[in-house]
Amino acid sequence: MDEINAMGQPDHRGHFGGFGGRFVPEALMPACVELEEAFRDAWSDEEFVALYHRTLREFAGRPTPVTPLPRLSQRLGLRIFAKREDLAHTGSHKINNVIGQTLLTQRMGKTRVIAETGAGQHGVATATAAARLGLGCTVFMGEVDTKRQELNVFRMELLGATVVPVTSGSKTLKDAVNEAMREWVTCVADTHYCLGSVMGPHPFPWMVREFQRVIGAEAAWQLKELGVDVPDAVVACVGGGSNAAGVFAGFAETAAQLYGVEAAGGAAVTSGSPGVLHGMRSLILQDEFGQVEEAHSISAGLDYPGIGPEHAHLADTGRATYVAVGDDEVIGAMRLLSESEGIIPALETAHAVAWMVREAGGRLPTGSTVLLNLSGRGDKDVAQVRAMLMEES
Amino acid sequence: MKTLETTLRSLRESGRKALVPYVVAGATPDWTHHVEAAVLGGADAVEIGIPFSDPMMDGVVIQEAGLRALERGTTFESICQELESLETEIPLVAMTYYNIFLHYGLRRTAGRLHDVGVSGAIVPDLSLEESDEWRAASGDSDIATIFLVAPSTSRTRMRTVAGLSQGFLYASARMAVTGAASDQGEGERVVSELRRVSDIPTYVGIGVSTPAQAHTTAVFSDGVIVGSALVKIILQGASPTDVESFVRSFRTALD
Numbered sequence: 001m002d003e004i005n006a007m008g009q010p011d012h013r014g015h016f017g018g019f020g021g022r023f024v025p026e027a028l029m030p031a032c033v034e035l036e037e038a039f040r041d042a043w044s045d046e047e048f049v050a051l052y053h054r055t056l057r058e059f060a061g062r063p064t065p066v067t068p069l070p071r072l073s074q075r076l077g078l079r080i081f082a083k084r085e086d087l088a089h090t091g092s093h094k095i096n097n098v099i100g101q102t103l104l105t106q107r108m109g110k111t112r113v114i115a116e117t118g119a120g121q122h123g124v125a126t127a128t129a130a131a132r133l134g135l136g137c138t139v140f141m142g143e144v145d146t147k148r149q150e151l152n153v154f155r156m157e158l159l160g161a162t163v164v165p166v167t168s169g170s171k172t173l174k175d176a177v178n179e180a181m182r183e184w185v186t187c188v189a190d191t192h193y194c195l196g197s198v199m200g201p202h203p204f205p206w207m208v209r210e211f212q213r214v215i216g217a218e219a220a221w222q223l224k225e226l227g228v229d230v231p232d233a234v235v236a237c238v239g240g241g242s243n244a245a246g247v248f249a250g251f252a253e254t255a256a257q258l259y260g261v262e263a264a265g266g267a268a269v270t271s272g273s274p275g276v277l278h279g280m281r282s283l284i285l286q287d288e289f290g291q292v293e294e295a296h297s298i299s300a301g302l303d304y305p306g307i308g309p310e311h312a313h314l315a316d317t318g319r320a321t322y323v324a325v326g327d328d329e330v331i332g333a334m335r336l337l338s339e340s341e342g343i344i345p346a347l348e349t350a351h352a353v354a355w356m357v358r359e360a361g362g363r364l365p366t367g368s369t370v371l372l373n374l375s376g377r378g379d380k381d382v383a384q385v386r387a388m389l390m391e392e393s
Numbered sequence: 394m395k396t397l398e399t400t401l402r403s404l405r406e407s408g409r410k411a412l413v414p415y416v417v418a419g420a421t422p423d424w425t426h427h428v429e430a431a432v433l434g435g436a437d438a439v440e441i442g443i444p445f446s447d448p449m450m451d452g453v454v455i456q457e458a459g460l461r462a463l464e465r466g467t468t469f470e471s472i473c474q475e476l477e478s479l480e481t482e483i484p485l486v487a488m489t490y491y492n493i494f495l496h497y498g499l500r501r502t503a504g505r506l507h508d509v510g511v512s513g514a515i516v517p518d519l520s521l522e523e524s525d526e527w528r529a530a531s532g533d534s535d536i537a538t539i540f541l542v543a544p545s546t547s548r549t550r551m552r553t554v555a556g557l558s559q560g561f562l563y564a565s566a567r568m569a570v571t572g573a574a575s576d577q578g579e580g581e582r583v584v585s586e587l588r589r590v591s592d593i594p595t596y597v598g599i600g601v602s603t604p605a606q607a608h609t610t611a612v613f614s615d616g617v618i619v620g621s622a623l624v625k626i627i628l629q630g631a632s633p634t635d636v637e638s639f640v641r642s643f644r645t646a647l648d
Binding site for chain 1: 446453523
């Protein structure tokens with residue numbers, strides 16, 4: 001495997017500069033160590049890597065295309081290309097990670113996975129991969145979210161998974177993570193915790209980025225085929241940060257500017273401070289007493305009060321730049337991409353589009369080449385957006 | 394580190410099994426009276442839970458108590474102020490999650506805890522590997538850092554954990570978060586393996602919820618930690634007198 005220095009391996013304790021590490025109860029330390037060893041072993045085994053790529057190809061629809069966006073380009077005075085993760089199975093990049101982790105689960109001899117989910121995208125992807133491999137699957141989902149996303153609960157159940165509504169704390173994504181961790185303590189011998197983003201204790205942030213690296217690696221050669229040696233900028237939305245980490249990994253060693261777009265109400269880099277949450281030291285939203293605050297975003301996928309530790313490090317070193325856009329800019333961006341290119345993006349992805357609209361001719365100079373990571377499709381959001389627009393009119 | 398461990402070692406030498414009840418600071422307005430009642434009931438040390446928004450290692454009872462405390466506006470500083478007025482001869486041990494200390498500042502935290510009469514700290518999400526900074530800061534203020542071992546901890550790792558733990562070692566009786574359990578768990582095996590590598594006082598917690606369980610557990614360990622079972626009656630409105638007699642029922646079972 002080619003290691004890219006700017007996004008290479010963390011140190012032996014899982015640190016990316018001053019972030020990362022392993023802040024978990026002693027009961028889970030052996031499982032984290034076991035997982036790290038299993039991942040190192042698998043990721044250097046050509047057979048496993050081939051199986052992972054074959055599964056992505058045969059089951060998940062990879063490689064996803066890079067699509068030039070001529071009409072949006074003309075509107076914004078840019079040259080825009082989209083990496084089409086919306087076309088991957090289950091509708092987003094989430095499938096890349098869960099295929100990697102479920103194959104690893106089998107390799108470790110475990111028979112069951114658990115996962116947390118916010119809006120349900122990672123839960124659906126995990127249930128999908130678990131069904132494909134015949135693994136048991138339990139998904140923890142905040143009670144509030146199970147009500148907001150009833151259809152995704154049904155999808156997971158249809159795929160054979162058990163959905164457990166989480167009633168502790170704020171009853172949303174961060175509490176679902178806590179509950180999955182608590183469950184993992186009790187069943188770690190036969191169960192793998194399939195974390196959904198580049199967060200949590202080492203080795204998750206590194207491992208999930210490696211399973212998402214395929215996005216950036218594909219986009220790099222696909223752009224070359226389209227005559228673009230290196231784009232001027234790569235833009236991706238960031239909640240926990242897995243799609244951004246995956247696409248950034250393909251360009252970290254190039255001259256491309258890397259931009260991560262957070263939701264203003266969940267902007268861990270823009271508004272957070274260093275802290276420890278969910279097994280990692282990173283940037284988190286917290287009050288003056290160190291209590292973690294709830295994130296608030298129109299997009300459930302960005303509703304997370306932390307960010308992956310590698311992003312905190314990339315922000316610290318200046319290799320990537322993190323910006324935030326508000327809910328008010330997002331619907332317009334969703335509409336713009338839909339109308340101009342025939343692609344309805346997920347609300348998460350629409351944050352990245354909104355920032356491009358705002359910065360076209362500014363931080364994205366006129367005429368520059370931009371790769372947008374189109375992380376997911378918007379079907380899951382249309383009912384919500386419709387209701388919001390009806391309320392406004 | 395010196396003070397707490399010296400006290401707890403001499404307690405063991407006196408032939409007494411340690412009883413360590415757990416109270417969530419701020420869960421009720423009269424929580425400091427509950428601490429005093431626990432002392433009257435025969436506690437040898439009291440764990441003071443400092444609430445955190447995301448208590449990864451806690452079950453529903455302690456989660457609920459923490460939530461109530463936070464809703465009442467409890468903060469690390471407000472707890473310290475209330476502890477200042479608490480008069481007790483027995484050791485107090487703080488239990489919380491790392492972000493609370495990190496946010497207050499590690500040296501500042503250790504100094505403040507020392508000033509209000511706390512002599513040890515249990516931080517379940519602070520792994521051994523990440524603990525250098527905290528142990529340096531806490532050591533300077535004579536705050537003992539108490540580590541946990543779990544049934545999943547290997548023998549090699551037990552040696553390391555036991556070597557670094559100060560005051561006492563917290564042996565988890567089962568692979569679970571805090572909360573009641575009906576069985577005896579794996580405490581006996583964990584403690585017997587620990588005995589081979591260390592002579593530090595070893596207390597068993599996680600699922601010790603009745604005097605009978607405490608009695609059985611104390612046969613193979615140096616003491617017990619009683620958390621959720623006590624917090625549960627406090628949440629149900631126990632008075633300080635109720636707390637005292639609850640703790641005394643464990644004391645009787647241990648003696």
